[in-house]
Amino acid sequence: MKKLTLIIAALALLVSGCCNKDASTSSASNGTNENTKEATTMNTTMQDLLTRRSVRSYTDEVPPREVIEEICKAGTYAPTGMNRQAPIIIAVTNREVRDRLSKLNAAVFGPDNDMDPFYGAPVVLVVLADTTAAMTWKEDGSLVMGNLLNAAHAKGLGSCWIHRAKEVFATDEGKAILAGLGIDTEKYVGIGNCILGYVNGDYPEAKPRKENYVYWIE
Ligand SMILES: Cc1cc2nc3c(=O)[nH]c(=O)nc-3n(C[C@H](O)[C@H](O)[C@H](O)COP(=O)(O)O)c2cc1C
Numbered sequence: 001m002k003k004l005t006l007i008i009a010a011l012a013l014l015v016s017g018c019c020n021k022d023a024s025t026s027s028a029s030n031g032t033n034e035n036t037k038e039a040t041t042m043n044t045t046m047q048d049l050l051t052r053r054s055v056r057s058y059t060d061e062v063p064p065r066e067v068i069e070e071i072c073k074a075g076t077y078a079p080t081g082m083n084r085q086a087p088i089i090i091a092v093t094n095r096e097v098r099d100r101l102s103k104l105n106a107a108v109f110g111p112d113n114d115m116d117p118f119y120g121a122p123v124v125l126v127v128l129a130d131t132t133a134a135m136t137w138k139e140d141g142s143l144v145m146g147n148l149l150n151a152a153h154a155k156g157l158g159s160c161w162i163h164r165a166k167e168v169f170a171t172d173e174g175k176a177i178l179a180g181l182g183i184d185t186e187k188y189v190g191i192g193n194c195i196l197g198y199v200n201g202d203y204p205e206a207k208p209r210k211e212n213y214v215y216w217i218e
Helices: 002-018 034-051 065-076 095-107 137-154 172-180
Strands: 087-092 123-130 158-162 188-197
Touching (some): 034 137, 095 172, 123 137, 137 188
Antiparallel strands (some): 087 123
16 A cells, blocks of 8 residues: 555656646646655746746737736736835737737837737736836836746746837827726836747747856855
8 A cells, every 4th residue: 555655656746747838737736745846846946947938939829817817926926125016917818909019019119110029929918017116116027027927938838028118108008008907107117018828839949148147256
């Protein structure tokens, strides 16, 4: 009986270690006992941080809402200065609004620009921050962006930081979108757009890290 339990535990550990790229289940939800679970999660976290890349080609398929919710949740757990939680996230899965945001973003480069700065991604998580909530609003918002990008990767989705949220939400049309959600347009400034979706084609390789990235004082 003891032997059988051991075999089952070993099998469960194997499964939990090799199935983290799943867009519907949490990478930390498997495991047999608390210690094993923690060790597995630590390894997976490091792996995810090192292998996340900016994805610039997506399929049209919208990921399940529960997965997007989990990614947003990871964003809300980013650290914030004095825990003021200055940032907010607008999760856009509506195609029409997504396309309007894409057009507004492209227009920052100049009029009559018909490129899609969102690279076909069907979902956009817009991060803005309340400039009156904390001195650290920009840093807070950037950390939320980082959590979103890494969580998306952990959930098996592609993602990329797309800039110019500041300019987009300073326009009348951008402000109207915010006002429609009851967001104070005087207080909130755009930080970034985290585009999300299923990767179309090859997954990008990491560029080499520069020399002297890290200095040590020992
Ligand atoms: C603040 C910031 C703004 C960025 N803006 C854009 C953007 O507008 N469009 C884009 O394609 N990538 C953008 N990126 C993604 C970077 O180009 C990308 O992170 C970088 O090339 C390194 O690649 P990696 O994310 O795959 O490691 C941005 C990244 C950051 C941090």
